[in-house]
Amino acid sequence: MTSTPLQTSHPADLTPPPSGASTPQSSSGIRRFLASAERRRVLYAFAAAIALFAIGEIVRPGFGSFAGIRAVLVVASFVGLVAAGQFFVILIGGIDLSVPWVLNAAAILVVTSSLGRNAWAVPAGLLTLAMGTMIGALNGVGVGVAVLGVPAVVMTLAMNGILEGLTGGLTCSSCAAYAPPVIQAAVHHPFFGIPAVLFFWAIVIAVVSVVLSLTTFGRATYAIGSNPRASFLAGLPVRAITIGLYALSGFFSALAGITLVGFGGQAALGMGDPYLFQSIAAVVIGGVYILGGRGHYIGVVAGSISLVALVSVLMAVDMPEYGRNIIYGVVILVLLLLYGREAPEA
Amino acid sequence: MTDAGHAALAGAPFIEGIGLSRAYGGVRALHNASLAVLPGEVHALVGENGAGKSTLIKVLGGRVRPDSGEIRLRGTSVSFSGPEAAHRVGVQTVFQELTLLPSLTVAENLFLSREPRSRLTHLIDRRAMGRRAEELLTGMGIDHIDPLAAVEDISLSERQLVEIVRAISHEPDILFLDEPTSSLVEREVVWLFEQIRRLRARGTAMVFTSHRWNEVRSIADRITVFRNGGDVGTFTDISEDDAVSLMTGRHVETLYPPVPALTASAPIALETHHLASAHLHDVSLQLHAGEILGVGGLAGHGHRALFFTLFGADRATSGTITVAGKQVSIRSPHDAMKRGVGIALVPEDRKTEGLLLRMSVRDNMTLAILRGRLSRMGFLRRAEEKRLSSDLSRQLRIKTAGPHIAVGSLSGGNQQKVLLGRWLLAEPRILLLYDVTRGVDVSTKAEIYALIHRLAAEGKAILFYSSDAEELAHLTHRVLVMREGRIAAALEGNAITAEAIVSAAVRDTSPASGRGTHAA
Numbered sequence: 001m002t003s004t005p006l007q008t009s010h011p012a013d014l015t016p017p018p019s020g021a022s023t024p025q026s027s028s029g030i031r032r033f034l035a036s037a038e039r040r041r042v043l044y045a046f047a048a049a050i051a052l053f054a055i056g057e058i059v060r061p062g063f064g065s066f067a068g069i070r071a072v073l074v075v076a077s078f079v080g081l082v083a084a085g086q087f088f089v090i091l092i093g094g095i096d097l098s099v100p101w102v103l104n105a106a107a108i109l110v111v112t113s114s115l116g117r118n119a120w121a122v123p124a125g126l127l128t129l130a131m132g133t134m135i136g137a138l139n140g141v142g143v144g145v146a147v148l149g150v151p152a153v154v155m156t157l158a159m160n161g162i163l164e165g166l167t168g169g170l171t172c173s174s175c176a177a178y179a180p181p182v183i184q185a186a187v188h189h190p191f192f193g194i195p196a197v198l199f200f201w202a203i204v205i206a207v208v209s210v211v212l213s214l215t216t217f218g219r220a221t222y223a224i225g226s227n228p229r230a231s232f233l234a235g236l237p238v239r240a241i242t243i244g245l246y247a248l249s250g251f252f253s254a255l256a257g258i259t260l261v262g263f264g265g266q267a268a269l270g271m272g273d274p275y276l277f278q279s280i281a282a283v284v285i286g287g288v289y290i291l292g293g294r295g296h297y298i299g300v301v302a303g304s305i306s307l308v309a310l311v312s313v314l315m316a317v318d319m320p321e322y323g324r325n326i327i328y329g330v331v332i333l334v335l336l337l338l339y340g341r342e343a344p345e346a
Numbered sequence: 347m348t349d350a351g352h353a354a355l356a357g358a359p360f361i362e363g364i365g366l367s368r369a370y371g372g373v374r375a376l377h378n379a380s381l382a383v384l385p386g387e388v389h390a391l392v393g394e395n396g397a398g399k400s401t402l403i404k405v406l407g408g409r410v411r412p413d414s415g416e417i418r419l420r421g422t423s424v425s426f427s428g429p430e431a432a433h434r435v436g437v438q439t440v441f442q443e444l445t446l447l448p449s450l451t452v453a454e455n456l457f458l459s460r461e462p463r464s465r466l467t468h469l470i471d472r473r474a475m476g477r478r479a480e481e482l483l484t485g486m487g488i489d490h491i492d493p494l495a496a497v498e499d500i501s502l503s504e505r506q507l508v509e510i511v512r513a514i515s516h517e518p519d520i521l522f523l524d525e526p527t528s529s530l531v532e533r534e535v536v537w538l539f540e541q542i543r544r545l546r547a548r549g550t551a552m553v554f555t556s557h558r559w560n561e562v563r564s565i566a567d568r569i570t571v572f573r574n575g576g577d578v579g580t581f582t583d584i585s586e587d588d589a590v591s592l593m594t595g596r597h598v599e600t601l602y603p604p605v606p607a608l609t610a611s612a613p614i615a616l617e618t619h620h621l622a623s624a625h626l627h628d629v630s631l632q633l634h635a636g637e638i639l640g641v642g643g644l645a646g647h648g649h650r651a652l653f654f655t656l657f658g659a660d661r662a663t664s665g666t667i668t669v670a671g672k673q674v675s676i677r678s679p680h681d682a683m684k685r686g687v688g689i690a691l692v693p694e695d696r697k698t699e700g701l702l703l704r705m706s707v708r709d710n711m712t713l714a715i716l717r718g719r720l721s722r723m724g725f726l727r728r729a730e731e732k733r734l735s736s737d738l739s740r741q742l743r744i745k746t747a748g749p750h751i752a753v754g755s756l757s758g759g760n761q762q763k764v765l766l767g768r769w770l771l772a773e774p775r776i777l778l779l780y781d782v783t784r785g786v787d788v789s790t791k792a793e794i795y796a797l798i799h800r801l802a803a804e805g806k807a808i809l810f811y812s813s814d815a816e817e818l819a820h821l822t823h824r825v826l827v828m829r830e831g832r833i834a835a836a837l838e839g840n841a842i843t844a845e846a847i848v849s850a851a852v853r854d855t856s857p858a859s860g861r862g863t864h865a866a
Contacts, residue, residue: 214728216721223713226702233659233691233699234713234768235683293704 038294041287041339045302048285052309060316070194072308077201078256078263080304082275083282084208085136085252087300088245090283091212092225093292094143094152096249098135099279100272101163106132106257107267108171114180121180129254135159136250137243144242168269179261187262197259208297221245225292281332282307290336358421360385360551361406361437361520366415368401375401376412377575383520386549388542390562393572393593394787396757399555400442402572403522406553407439408432436519440509440526448498453479455497456512482515487537502529502695503645507537514541521545523554527561528785531645531813532848539565557787558814559586594789601792602820605638606803612636613670615807616689616776618656621665625651627831629665633776633807638798640822640842641811643851648831649811650694653778656809657691658682669776683714683772690714690774692765694781700765703754707746708735710753710764714772738767743793759790766797776807783817795821815844827851 053072056063082099089096106128114124142155187197212218220241223231232238256275261267286303288295310331314324359382368376376398383389391399404410406417408426417424419435426432429439446455453475454461462474479493488511491504500508506529513521527535542552542565556562562569563586570580571592578592590601616633626648633639641649654660656667658676666673669687676682682689693699701710712720712731720727720734735749742763746756753764762782769777779798783791798821802808812818818825819842827835827850835850 214726215724216716216726217724219709219716219726222705223702223709223716226705227698229698230700230702231713233657233679233693234716235678235680236713236716237680293702 037339038287038289038296038299042296042299042302045285045287045299045306049302049306049309052306052313056309056313056316059313063312063316066193070198072312073198073305074195074263075312076301076304076308077197078260079275079278079282079308080201080301081204081252081256081259083279083286083300083304084204084297085249086279087208087283087286087288087295087297088221088248088252089152090280090288090290091221091292091295092228092242092245094242094246095156095280096136096139096246096253097153097156097276098139098159098163099249099253100276101160101167102132102135102250102253103257103260103272103275104267104269105135105163105167106254107261107271108167110183110258111177111179111261111267112171114183116178116180118180118182121182124180125183125258128258129251132250132252132254132257133247134250135163136253137247139250140243140246143246144239171269177267178265179267183258183262184265185262187259197263200259205297205301212297217241217244222293225294227293277328278304278307281328284332284335284339287339289339359383359418360420362418363402363406364416364418366402366405366412366417368405368410368412374575376405378415379572379576381406381553381570381577381580383551383553384568385519385551386546387551387567388546388565389551389553390566390569391553391555391572392557392559392562392569392589393555394789395759395785396787397572397593398575399572400524401575403439403524403553403555404441406432407437407441407522409439409441433516433518437522438513438516438518438520439522440506440513440524442524442528444502444505444509446497446505446509449496451494451496452483452491452500452508453493455508456482456493456515483511486511486514486541501646503531503534506530507534510538510541514545518550520551520553523552525555525557525785527556527558532815533644533852535561557785557791558816559589560816590788601788601795603796603799605821605823606636606799608634608637608823612805614668615670616656616809617668619666619668621652621655621662621667623651623655623660623662625831626655626660629831629833631826631833633809635775635805635807636802637824638802638808638810638822640818640825641809641828642815642818642825642847643828643834645813647828647851649828650780651831652828653691653693653780653809653811656682657689657778659691683718683774688773688775689778690769690772690776691778692769692780692782694784696761696765701753701761704752706750707739707744707753707756707764708732708749711735711738711749711768711771714768718772734771738771742767742797759786762786762790762794766794770801774806776809777801778809780811781813784813815847818842818847819844 053064053069056068062068082103086096086099109131110124110128113127114120139152139156139159142150143152185196186200187195189196191199212221220231220236223234223236224238224241228238253272257272260271282303283295283300284290284303285306286295286299286301288299310327311324314327319327362380362382364380366376366379367374375396379398379402381389381391381402391402393399401410405412408429408431411425417426419437424435432439447458450458456479457475461470462478463469464471464474476493483489483491483493488507491500491508497505497508506526510523510526526538530538542554545552568580568582569584569589571578571584571589573593612634614632615635617631619630621629629652631639641652643649651660655662656676658678658681661677667676668674669689672686674681674687676687676689679691681687682691697703702713708731712735720731732749738744739746739749744756744760744763744767746760753761756764766782783794786794798808798810810818810822812821822842823838825837825842825847826833827837827847829851837846837850
């Protein structure tokens with residue numbers, strides 16, 4: 001370590017530190033943990049999930065059983081993967097509306113490029129992930145480069161439309177219609193009675209959390225979400241990180257597309273549509289600050305689980321789809337109203 | 347208020363706060379504070395940041411309710427449900443945080459909620475509003491602000507002027523001004539004091555706060571000193587030395603320490619040749635290692651462009667920048683911070699351009715070295731970060747409940763120290779300090795001055811802009827005065843005085859050009 005200006009002695013003629021300046025650290029760790037609004041919200045989201053399982057068990061016995069919970073978690077893992085990408089861009093105050101057709105294009109691409117053969121599954125998967133990442137990066141270029149400066153809503157919505165057109169126009173109806181069996185097995189194969197996709201999700205949770213809390217990339221992401229101008233003036237590569245985050249969103253949408261065809265076996269046009277709303281909902285329910293700068297992936301995980309649990313409960317009471325959509329919308333609005341009300345600045 | 351009313355009340359306070367207290371969370375911002383304001387007096391509140399001046403003004407202006415204590419208006423106990431309630435009984439306040447709506451025009455802001463209506467349709471008469479806004483501004487001697495310009499397009503000091511004009515236009519009986527001069531330049535301060543004298547002659551009571559003693563001395567009839575949330579005394583005549591010792595418990599002579607000697611052979615750290623950017627024209631300057639080079643002049647004359655261009659935040663359109671003898675290409679702050687260049691910029695507006703208010707003190711301190719020495723293969727060196735930030739807090743005497751506290755909850759002076767500390771950690775060779783003492787109390791100012799001198803003595807090259815000519819005169823080796831984006835004068839040695847800086851800044855400015863001539 002070179003000698004820093006801080007290690008030189010301080011002139012003695014300055015004000016003495018006033019007595020009692022250093023307040024003792026506040027009491028218990030739990031209290032301090034809960035002092036942060038977004039941590040409280042993570043707990044609320046988990047509590048909501050547990051409550052929903054309890055309600056489900058009441059309206060339809062077996063809902064809260066091991067098999068019932070497992071079924072909910074598997075569906076939640078797809079939402080959670082898409083929401084991971086959505087979460088990254090919302091952290092810098094952005095949004096990715098191209099999720100549905102990136103996911104859909106990925107699902108179709110992995111099926112057609114592998115021709116449903118096991119031998120081609122890996123290259124097809126890599127190709128698909130590269131495609132998703134590249135489309136995401138393009139979104140990032142449009143949003144993050146000052147000369148273009150396209151608002152995120154416009155950029156990603158346009159991208160969604162372009163992909164919808166491309167996918168519809170280029171899909172070959174005579175090509176292979178089924179995902180390679182190895183990809184299907186990678187989703188379904190149980191270990192200790194738990195499908196592989198849940199282990200995979202656990203790994204994603206760990207990696208995303210580590211990236212955000214322990215790397216300089218993660219810290220820079222929160223910084224840019226808090227104040228992009230100040231981050232730029234502190235020398236952070238705001239543009240590159242913006243592009244990187246949108247690329248990650250594209251990557252996770254493509255990943256979700258691959259796991260979804262692995263789960264269902266087949267790709268279909270329109271299969272990505274529910275995931276736009278669900279991914280944003282999971283992020284909001286998980287307590288992520290919608291204008292950027294604050295939030296944790298574990299909250300998004302809780303949000304995904306409680307969202308899917310909510311849908312399942314509604315289905316268990318035979319609520320039709322339009323009713324479920326209304327309830328989604330109301331839940332999000334109420335949460336945004338509640339969470340938006342906390343005091344903005346100290 | 348009639349003249350008869352004035353006569354009856356002369357001597358009795360217009361407004362009185364008695365034993366007012368107010369706490370935020372666990373922090374006592376105001377503790378058993380009292381203040382009596384007489385009709386037609388100009389009453390100054392002085393004290394350090396966090397001494398309770400602003401909170402008192404918020405309480406008396408109806409913006410914040412006191413936890414305990416009483417407010418009396420013309421002898422009658424009152425309680426304000428909000429600033430509007432205070433407005434109704436003739437109390438107007440210009441708060442420290444600007445309250446104009448940025449996307450509306452100057453005229454719309456001036457007449458907000460009392461817009462002139464068309465007699466026929468009862469809809470807002472925009473033409474009449476524009477005309478009346480123009481009359482209002484020119485009537486007070488301001489002819490350089492376009493009433494139809496959006497507030498977000500005018501400068502910070504112009505916004506402050508509009509804020510003041512709006513408050514005065516309500517013809518208040520009592521006017522509170524919380525640090526009205528901190529974003530104004532000298533000429534605008536002269537203008538403000540003319541308005542204050544005019545209102546005083548009309549019998550308006552005024553209360554204002556300021557960190558600049560010469561302003562307090564020149565305009566205040568009485569001075570109340572605040573310390574630790576309470577008033578410690580009201581005076582009609584008090585010396586700066588006595589006031590400062592009451593405010594801080596120490597004496598004023600240490601405020602400006604002697605400027606460290608400059609070694610004649612010091613190498614040139616930074617040099618520009620014919621540098622130009624959007625608001626900067628043909629600037630050539632030399633900055634030596636160990637030198638404190640002051641930059642002065644009226645606001646809006648290219649200082650900011652100079653600092654931001656040198657730091658790569660504004661794009662240079664022509665000219666060259668040389669660092670330690672080597673020509674460098676600086677196209678972003680990241681370039682400016684590179685090893686071999688080593689430039690740091692502490693910007694003026696710490697809340698929007700400097701700090702991440704919701705993030706912790708520690709996160710804020712280490713932001714500039716995040717990708718440098720705090721990174722090991724992309725991972726944060728957390729132990730190192732902890733050590734560096736706690737060392738820094740100690741060295742700079744930053745008062746905080748802990749490094750995990752949000753920096754937005756710190757007082758202004760401590761926030762500024764966090765920002766300075768961020769750039770010290772980056773170990774720059776060249777420091778660009780842009781009005782770093784604005785809105786900072788005397789104690790913190792003294793600490794910042796000592797820090798700047800220490801850095802210069804260690805061989806750092808420092809470019810120092812200040813809106814306070816007094817400060818420039820006392821702190822620097824040389825001063826460049828800028829006018830219309832160019833260097834208009836260079837002052838050295840005994841020629842550096844506040845008067846010389848101000849006169850160089852305004853010389854040759856034709857009255858027609860409008861800038862800063864509203865005192866006409």
